[in-house]
Amino acid sequence: MPEAPPPQDIPKNHKSGYVALIGRPNVGKSTLMNALVGQKLSIVTEKPQTTRQRVLGIHSGEEHQAIFLDTPGIIDPRYALQQSMMKSVSSAIGEADLLLFLADATRANPDEMGLRHVPEERPALLVLTKMDLIPQEQALPLVDEYLELRAFEEVVPTSALKSRGVDVLLDQITQHLPEGPPFYPKDQVSEHPERFFVAEIVREKVFQQFREEIPYSVQVNVTAFERQEDRKTLIDAEIIVNKDTQKGILIGAGGQAVKEVGAAARLDIEQLLGGEDVYLQLHVKVREDWREQPATLRSYGYQA
Numbered sequence: 001m002p003e004a005p006p007p008q009d010i011p012k013n014h015k016s017g018y019v020a021l022i023g024r025p026n027v028g029k030s031t032l033m034n035a036l037v038g039q040k041l042s043i044v045t046e047k048p049q050t051t052r053q054r055v056l057g058i059h060s061g062e063e064h065q066a067i068f069l070d071t072p073g074i075i076d077p078r079y080a081l082q083q084s085m086m087k088s089v090s091s092a093i094g095e096a097d098l099l100l101f102l103a104d105a106t107r108a109n110p111d112e113m114g115l116r117h118v119p120e121e122r123p124a125l126l127v128l129t130k131m132d133l134i135p136q137e138q139a140l141p142l143v144d145e146y147l148e149l150r151a152f153e154e155v156v157p158t159s160a161l162k163s164r165g166v167d168v169l170l171d172q173i174t175q176h177l178p179e180g181p182p183f184y185p186k187d188q189v190s191e192h193p194e195r196f197f198v199a200e201i202v203r204e205k206v207f208q209q210f211r212e213e214i215p216y217s218v219q220v221n222v223t224a225f226e227r228q229e230d231r232k233t234l235i236d237a238e239i240i241v242n243k244d245t246q247k248g249i250l251i252g253a254g255g256q257a258v259k260e261v262g263a264a265a266r267l268d269i270e271q272l273l274g275g276e277d278v279y280l281q282l283h284v285k286v287r288e289d290w291r292e293q294p295a296t297l298r299s300y301g302y303q304a
Helices: 029-037 082-094 136-151 166-177 194-209 244-251 253-272 294-300
Strands: 014-023 055-060 065-070 096-103 124-129 152-156 218-228 231-241 278-286
Touching: 014 029, 014 082, 014 124, 014 278, 029 065, 029 096, 029 166, 065 166, 082 294, 124 136, 124 166, 136 152, 152 166, 194 218, 194 231, 194 253, 231 244, 231 253, 244 253, 244 278, 253 278
Parallel strands: 014 065, 014 096, 096 124, 124 152, 231 278
Antiparallel strands: 055 065, 218 231
16 A cells, blocks of 8 residues: 655545455446546456456545555456456455445346455445446345345445446545545556556457457566657567467467457557557467466466
Protein backbone atom coordinates (compact mmCIF):
# COMPACT_ATOMS: atom_id res chain seq x y z
CA MET A 1 0.00 0.00 0.00
CA PRO A 2 1.55 3.35 -1.00
CA GLU A 3 2.24 6.18 1.40
CA ALA A 4 -0.17 9.10 1.29
CA PRO A 5 0.95 12.03 -0.89
CA PRO A 6 1.97 15.30 0.78
CA PRO A 7 -0.88 17.31 2.41
CA GLN A 8 -2.79 19.44 -0.10
CA ASP A 9 -5.89 21.18 1.24
CA ILE A 10 -7.49 17.89 2.23
CA PRO A 11 -11.02 18.29 3.67
CA LYS A 12 -11.28 17.42 7.34
CA ASN A 13 -13.59 14.45 6.78
CA HIS A 14 -11.92 13.18 3.63
CA LYS A 15 -12.50 9.48 2.93
CA SER A 16 -10.22 7.02 1.16
CA GLY A 17 -9.83 3.29 0.86
CA TYR A 18 -9.41 0.17 -1.23
CA VAL A 19 -12.43 -1.42 -2.88
CA ALA A 20 -12.17 -4.94 -4.31
CA LEU A 21 -14.50 -6.09 -7.09
CA ILE A 22 -15.02 -9.84 -6.77
CA GLY A 23 -17.25 -12.39 -8.43
CA ARG A 24 -17.40 -15.19 -10.95
CA PRO A 25 -15.97 -14.94 -14.49
CA ASN A 26 -17.98 -12.83 -16.95
CA VAL A 27 -20.04 -11.16 -14.24
CA GLY A 28 -18.91 -7.72 -15.40
CA LYS A 29 -16.14 -6.72 -12.97
CA SER A 30 -13.83 -5.15 -15.54
CA THR A 31 -16.64 -3.32 -17.33
CA LEU A 32 -17.86 -1.92 -14.04
CA MET A 33 -14.41 -0.83 -12.86
CA ASN A 34 -13.82 1.00 -16.13
CA ALA A 35 -17.15 2.78 -15.64
CA LEU A 36 -16.33 3.68 -12.03
CA VAL A 37 -12.89 5.05 -12.93
CA GLY A 38 -14.19 6.83 -16.02
CA GLN A 39 -11.79 5.32 -18.54
CA LYS A 40 -10.73 1.94 -19.85
CA LEU A 41 -8.08 0.32 -17.68
CA SER A 42 -9.13 -3.34 -17.56
CA ILE A 43 -9.43 -5.18 -20.85
CA VAL A 44 -12.90 -6.50 -21.63
CA THR A 45 -13.96 -9.42 -23.85
CA GLU A 46 -16.94 -11.73 -24.06
CA LYS A 47 -14.79 -14.68 -22.98
CA PRO A 48 -14.53 -15.68 -19.31
CA GLN A 49 -11.28 -15.41 -17.33
CA THR A 50 -9.96 -12.48 -19.36
CA THR A 51 -8.55 -10.76 -16.24
CA ARG A 52 -5.52 -12.59 -14.83
CA GLN A 53 -4.00 -10.13 -12.39
CA ARG A 54 -5.27 -7.50 -10.05
CA VAL A 55 -5.78 -4.24 -11.95
CA LEU A 56 -5.81 -1.04 -9.90
CA GLY A 57 -7.91 1.98 -10.87
CA ILE A 58 -8.44 5.21 -8.93
CA HIS A 59 -11.51 7.44 -8.70
CA SER A 60 -10.95 10.72 -6.87
CA GLY A 61 -13.35 13.44 -5.82
CA GLU A 62 -12.82 16.53 -3.69
CA GLU A 63 -13.72 14.67 -0.51
CA HIS A 64 -12.88 11.06 -1.33
CA GLN A 65 -10.57 8.66 -3.14
CA ALA A 66 -11.69 5.12 -3.99
CA ILE A 67 -8.95 2.75 -5.13
CA PHE A 68 -10.55 -0.08 -7.07
CA LEU A 69 -9.03 -3.54 -7.39
CA ASP A 70 -10.37 -5.46 -10.38
CA THR A 71 -9.75 -9.17 -9.83
CA PRO A 72 -9.81 -12.42 -11.81
CA GLY A 73 -13.07 -14.35 -11.76
CA ILE A 74 -13.51 -16.83 -8.94
CA ILE A 75 -12.92 -20.38 -10.19
CA ASP A 76 -11.71 -23.77 -9.02
CA PRO A 77 -8.09 -23.57 -10.28
CA ARG A 78 -6.80 -26.40 -12.49
CA TYR A 79 -3.20 -25.32 -13.13
CA ALA A 80 -0.54 -23.02 -11.69
CA LEU A 81 -1.60 -19.88 -13.59
CA GLN A 82 -5.16 -20.24 -12.32
CA GLN A 83 -3.85 -20.81 -8.80
CA SER A 84 -1.95 -17.54 -9.16
CA MET A 85 -5.12 -15.82 -10.35
CA MET A 86 -6.96 -16.97 -7.23
CA LYS A 87 -4.08 -15.72 -5.07
CA SER A 88 -4.68 -12.30 -6.64
CA VAL A 89 -8.32 -12.51 -5.56
CA SER A 90 -7.38 -13.42 -1.99
CA SER A 91 -4.75 -10.68 -1.86
CA ALA A 92 -7.22 -8.04 -3.04
CA ILE A 93 -9.80 -9.14 -0.48
CA GLY A 94 -7.16 -8.92 2.24
CA GLU A 95 -6.22 -5.36 1.21
CA ALA A 96 -9.73 -4.03 0.73
CA ASP A 97 -11.63 -1.77 3.10
CA LEU A 98 -14.83 -2.56 1.20
CA LEU A 99 -15.88 -5.47 -1.00
CA LEU A 100 -18.16 -5.26 -4.02
CA PHE A 101 -19.65 -8.69 -4.66
CA LEU A 102 -20.89 -8.69 -8.23
CA ALA A 103 -23.86 -10.90 -9.04
CA ASP A 104 -25.27 -11.48 -12.52
CA ALA A 105 -28.92 -10.40 -12.31
CA THR A 106 -29.87 -12.72 -15.16
CA ARG A 107 -28.90 -15.87 -13.23
CA ALA A 108 -31.70 -17.98 -11.79
CA ASN A 109 -29.83 -18.88 -8.61
CA PRO A 110 -27.35 -17.13 -6.31
CA ASP A 111 -23.63 -17.72 -6.75
CA GLU A 112 -22.93 -19.64 -3.57
CA MET A 113 -19.41 -20.61 -4.63
CA GLY A 114 -18.47 -16.96 -5.11
CA LEU A 115 -20.04 -16.00 -1.80
CA ARG A 116 -17.75 -18.42 0.01
CA HIS A 117 -14.92 -16.01 -0.83
CA VAL A 118 -16.66 -13.04 0.83
CA PRO A 119 -15.61 -13.02 4.51
CA GLU A 120 -18.57 -12.39 6.81
CA GLU A 121 -16.59 -9.91 8.90
CA ARG A 122 -15.81 -7.63 5.94
CA PRO A 123 -18.19 -4.85 4.84
CA ALA A 124 -19.63 -5.64 1.42
CA LEU A 125 -22.10 -4.28 -1.10
CA LEU A 126 -24.14 -6.60 -3.30
CA VAL A 127 -23.90 -5.22 -6.85
CA LEU A 128 -26.34 -6.65 -9.37
CA THR A 129 -24.92 -6.45 -12.88
CA LYS A 130 -26.49 -6.64 -16.36
CA MET A 131 -29.72 -5.05 -15.15
CA ASP A 132 -30.36 -3.73 -18.66
CA LEU A 133 -31.22 -7.30 -19.70
CA ILE A 134 -34.19 -7.86 -17.36
CA PRO A 135 -37.04 -5.88 -15.74
CA GLN A 136 -35.90 -4.63 -12.32
CA GLU A 137 -38.66 -6.45 -10.43
CA GLN A 138 -37.47 -9.75 -11.90
CA ALA A 139 -34.30 -9.50 -9.80
CA LEU A 140 -36.10 -9.18 -6.46
CA PRO A 141 -36.37 -12.93 -5.70
CA LEU A 142 -32.66 -13.35 -6.46
CA VAL A 143 -31.81 -10.48 -4.10
CA ASP A 144 -33.88 -12.11 -1.34
CA GLU A 145 -31.96 -15.36 -1.80
CA TYR A 146 -28.62 -13.55 -1.55
CA LEU A 147 -29.70 -11.73 1.61
CA GLU A 148 -30.66 -15.05 3.18
CA LEU A 149 -27.11 -16.29 2.56
CA ARG A 150 -25.23 -13.18 3.73
CA ALA A 151 -25.81 -9.70 5.10
CA PHE A 152 -24.81 -6.81 2.81
CA GLU A 153 -24.56 -3.13 3.66
CA GLU A 154 -26.51 -2.20 0.51
CA VAL A 155 -27.86 -3.73 -2.68
CA VAL A 156 -27.19 -1.70 -5.84
CA PRO A 157 -28.58 -2.65 -9.28
CA THR A 158 -26.34 -1.58 -12.16
CA SER A 159 -25.74 -1.76 -15.88
CA ALA A 160 -22.22 -0.55 -16.57
CA LEU A 161 -22.75 -0.82 -20.33
CA LYS A 162 -25.76 1.51 -20.11
CA SER A 163 -24.23 3.68 -17.33
CA ARG A 164 -27.14 2.85 -15.05
CA GLY A 165 -26.63 2.83 -11.30
CA VAL A 166 -22.92 3.69 -11.48
CA ASP A 167 -23.34 7.09 -9.80
CA VAL A 168 -25.54 5.53 -7.11
CA LEU A 169 -22.90 2.86 -6.53
CA LEU A 170 -20.17 5.49 -6.24
CA ASP A 171 -22.23 7.32 -3.61
CA GLN A 172 -22.66 4.11 -1.63
CA ILE A 173 -18.97 3.28 -1.89
CA THR A 174 -18.01 6.74 -0.63
CA GLN A 175 -20.36 6.43 2.33
CA HIS A 176 -18.72 3.16 3.39
CA LEU A 177 -15.07 4.20 3.03
CA PRO A 178 -13.07 5.02 6.16
CA GLU A 179 -11.90 8.55 6.82
CA GLY A 180 -8.34 9.29 5.76
CA PRO A 181 -6.13 11.21 3.34
CA PRO A 182 -5.73 10.18 -0.31
CA PHE A 183 -3.14 7.51 -1.07
CA TYR A 184 -2.40 8.85 -4.56
CA PRO A 185 -2.31 12.25 -6.26
CA LYS A 186 -5.87 13.22 -7.22
CA ASP A 187 -5.09 13.28 -10.95
CA GLN A 188 -3.68 9.72 -11.01
CA VAL A 189 -5.91 6.93 -12.33
CA SER A 190 -3.66 3.88 -11.87
CA GLU A 191 -0.30 2.76 -10.53
CA HIS A 192 0.52 0.39 -13.39
CA PRO A 193 3.21 1.40 -15.89
CA GLU A 194 2.38 1.96 -19.56
CA ARG A 195 4.07 -1.34 -20.45
CA PHE A 196 1.46 -3.21 -18.41
CA PHE A 197 -1.43 -1.65 -20.31
CA VAL A 198 0.27 -2.15 -23.68
CA ALA A 199 0.68 -5.87 -22.96
CA GLU A 200 -2.94 -6.11 -21.83
CA ILE A 201 -4.17 -4.43 -25.02
CA VAL A 202 -2.30 -6.93 -27.18
CA ARG A 203 -3.70 -9.80 -25.10
CA GLU A 204 -7.21 -8.37 -25.45
CA LYS A 205 -6.90 -8.44 -29.25
CA VAL A 206 -5.81 -12.09 -29.11
CA PHE A 207 -8.90 -12.87 -27.02
CA GLN A 208 -11.10 -11.06 -29.51
CA GLN A 209 -9.61 -12.67 -32.61
CA PHE A 210 -9.10 -16.29 -31.57
CA ARG A 211 -11.32 -18.98 -30.10
CA GLU A 212 -11.00 -22.06 -27.94
CA GLU A 213 -7.67 -22.60 -26.20
CA ILE A 214 -5.47 -20.01 -27.93
CA PRO A 215 -6.33 -16.95 -25.75
CA TYR A 216 -5.91 -18.95 -22.55
CA SER A 217 -2.48 -20.18 -23.66
CA VAL A 218 -1.14 -16.70 -24.43
CA GLN A 219 1.07 -14.44 -22.35
CA VAL A 220 2.23 -11.03 -23.63
CA ASN A 221 5.46 -9.37 -22.49
CA VAL A 222 6.65 -5.95 -23.65
CA THR A 223 10.37 -6.32 -24.28
CA ALA A 224 11.16 -2.83 -25.62
CA PHE A 225 9.47 0.56 -25.24
CA GLU A 226 11.43 3.43 -26.75
CA ARG A 227 10.22 6.97 -27.26
CA GLN A 228 12.14 8.73 -30.01
CA GLU A 229 12.06 12.49 -30.43
CA ASP A 230 10.08 13.49 -33.54
CA ARG A 231 9.71 9.83 -34.50
CA LYS A 232 7.36 6.95 -33.76
CA THR A 233 7.43 5.26 -30.37
CA LEU A 234 8.97 1.82 -30.88
CA ILE A 235 7.36 -1.08 -29.00
CA ASP A 236 8.41 -4.72 -29.20
CA ALA A 237 6.26 -7.36 -27.56
CA GLU A 238 6.51 -11.12 -27.42
CA ILE A 239 3.42 -13.32 -27.48
CA ILE A 240 4.13 -16.54 -25.58
CA VAL A 241 2.18 -19.72 -26.38
CA ASN A 242 2.26 -23.26 -25.01
CA LYS A 243 2.76 -25.25 -28.23
CA ASP A 244 4.21 -25.03 -31.73
CA THR A 245 0.77 -25.69 -33.22
CA GLN A 246 -0.59 -22.65 -31.37
CA LYS A 247 2.26 -20.56 -32.73
CA GLY A 248 1.29 -21.47 -36.28
CA ILE A 249 -2.36 -20.59 -35.70
CA LEU A 250 -1.48 -17.29 -34.06
CA ILE A 251 0.86 -16.25 -36.86
CA GLY A 252 -1.51 -17.39 -39.59
CA ALA A 253 -0.90 -17.87 -43.29
CA GLY A 254 1.74 -15.42 -44.43
CA GLY A 255 1.73 -13.85 -40.97
CA GLN A 256 -1.73 -12.37 -41.60
CA ALA A 257 -3.31 -13.32 -38.26
CA VAL A 258 -0.64 -11.76 -36.07
CA LYS A 259 -0.61 -8.69 -38.36
CA GLU A 260 -4.31 -8.21 -37.67
CA VAL A 261 -3.69 -8.49 -33.92
CA GLY A 262 -0.93 -5.90 -34.19
CA ALA A 263 -2.98 -3.48 -36.30
CA ALA A 264 -5.92 -3.56 -33.88
CA ALA A 265 -3.63 -3.27 -30.83
CA ARG A 266 -1.66 -0.35 -32.28
CA LEU A 267 -4.79 1.81 -32.60
CA ASP A 268 -5.68 1.30 -28.93
CA ILE A 269 -2.07 1.77 -27.80
CA GLU A 270 -1.84 5.09 -29.64
CA GLN A 271 -5.02 6.20 -27.88
CA LEU A 272 -3.59 5.03 -24.53
CA LEU A 273 -0.45 7.08 -25.14
CA GLY A 274 -2.35 10.24 -25.93
CA GLY A 275 -2.11 10.10 -29.70
CA GLU A 276 1.56 9.17 -30.06
CA ASP A 277 2.47 7.43 -33.33
CA VAL A 278 3.48 3.86 -32.52
CA TYR A 279 5.49 1.25 -34.39
CA LEU A 280 4.51 -2.10 -32.86
CA GLN A 281 6.37 -5.33 -33.52
CA LEU A 282 4.99 -8.65 -32.28
CA HIS A 283 7.06 -11.82 -31.99
CA VAL A 284 5.40 -15.19 -31.31
CA LYS A 285 7.42 -17.60 -29.18
CA VAL A 286 6.84 -21.03 -27.64
CA ARG A 287 7.40 -21.73 -23.93
CA GLU A 288 6.06 -25.20 -23.34
CA ASP A 289 3.72 -25.48 -20.36
CA TRP A 290 4.54 -21.96 -19.16
CA ARG A 291 1.23 -21.86 -17.27
CA GLU A 292 2.47 -24.71 -15.05
CA GLN A 293 5.93 -23.31 -14.19
CA PRO A 294 6.04 -21.26 -10.95
CA ALA A 295 9.42 -19.70 -11.80
CA THR A 296 8.20 -18.66 -15.26
CA LEU A 297 4.98 -17.25 -13.79
CA ARG A 298 6.99 -15.17 -11.31
CA SER A 299 9.17 -13.84 -14.12
CA TYR A 300 5.98 -12.74 -15.91
CA GLY A 301 4.78 -10.87 -12.84
CA TYR A 302 2.27 -13.36 -11.43
CA GLN A 303 2.03 -14.48 -7.83
CA ALA A 304 3.27 -18.04 -7.65
